[in-house]
């Protein structure tokens with residue numbers, strides 16, 4: 001980790017806070033400063049189809065420090081793939097921390113904001129959606145249904161999604177995502193240094209077959225009573241119950257004044273439902289004294305389960321990569337870290353995101369205010385034009401709506417294709 005030119009007092013603070021975590025090993029750290037491109041390889045993936053997006057080296061439209069830049073997706077409807085190599089790491093007996101910050105300036109509606117750790121030898125020029133990876137971690141947003149933090153672990157060449165739901169941030173400000181994997185096979189997911197999820201690799205992913213299974217040989221005993229309620233054997237049908245008629249004559253009905261018995265026949269009152277009639281008799285239900293609850297097969301040790309004490313181990317971590325599809329661009333990554341010490345990661349987050357977040361929020365609110373003002377200035381002009389279209393220019397009206405429909409149809413199609421891509425990949 002190179003110490004770069006910084007404000008001396010900030011540098012001092014960083015040094016002081018780093019003394020506490022002097023034993024931390026940093027495998028990879030990228031703050032994105034001038035020269036960052038020497039560390040990173042832009043992939044040729046999707047270039048032939050002209051679908052490879054360009055990165056913008058910028059601090060974004062709003063920020064807490066205009067000199068602190070990151071890399072931002074800058075073209076809509078594009079694939080992005082970029083990676084950096086670091087000396088090979090084996091996390092056996094070590095804690096592994098993977099952390100980065102990400103800001104979706106575009107009000108992300110469909111796109112990823114996650115990063116990957118890759119192992120072994122990767123042809124970085126060909127890095128893309130099909131390149132096998134070891135860990136994929138970070139936010140993913142698409143429509144209203146997908147707003148989550150991915151934590152995918154590759155085990156035995158299969159990608160396993162975390163089984164717990166971890167919601168991601170959805171605003172337009174910078175957030176820090178941290179994944180911690182420990183040698184006792186526990187993990188934690190943090191957003192902005194706050195733990196959002198934690199648990200065990202054994203229970204929160206299906207990496208191994210389950211330790212215990214239902215005994216396939218077990219059978220429900222014949223006399224096992226699963227009925228919670230039974231008819232009360234003491235209850236008896238009241239006498240005369242079946243004689244109660246379903247309908248009775250309506251006593252309120254009166255023979256119409258102009259009814260002529262000779263011509264109309266004898267008048268009979270219409271019938272109505274009998275309030276006394278309660279349907280066919282059924283005995284009361286009582287709790288079954290022999291009820292034993294729902295039968296469950298007993299659990300036995302799963303003969304297919306073989307523990308793997310190295311379940312958490314990725315022996316050849318060597319690259320960090322970003323591989324994304326974005327409908328709307330504007331996602332800005334910064335402060336990427338791969339290390340062995342959660343305290344170091346926490347300090348890094350505090351020194352970067354933590355120090356800048358208030359100023360960034362103020363800058364964002366200022367930018368929003370300006371945008372709203374401009375929109376309200378433009379609005380009257382816009383609606384005039386629309387009115388004219390509606391009344392005077394019938395053909396223009398038709399053409400307009402046709403173009404719009406086509407454009408949105410296209411984007412729907414691309415979105416669907418890509419969602420399939422992501423699913424294939426998983």
Ligand SMILES: *[C@@H]1O[C@H](CO)[C@@H](O)[C@H](O)[C@H]1NC(C)=O
Nearest residue numbers: 056057058059060061072074
């Ligand atoms: C890069 O980002 C800056 C700041 O948001 C913006 O002004 C500029 O237009 C962007 N450049 C490209 C090529 O997107």
Ligand SMILES: *[C@@H]1O[C@H](CO)[C@@H](O)[C@H](O)[C@H]1NC(C)=O
Nearest residue numbers: 155156157158207208209306
């Ligand atoms: C690895 O995956 C293969 C194919 O899915 C499977 O047959 C094998 O049992 C798995 N091994 C372990 C240790 O899970």
Ligand SMILES: *[C@@H]1O[C@H](CO)[C@@H](O)[C@H](O)[C@H]1NC(C)=O
Nearest residue numbers: 390391393394395397398401
């Ligand atoms: C203009 O477009 C609207 C909405 O698409 C449609 O309902 C209306 O009939 C159109 N008017 C003309 C004159 O084509």
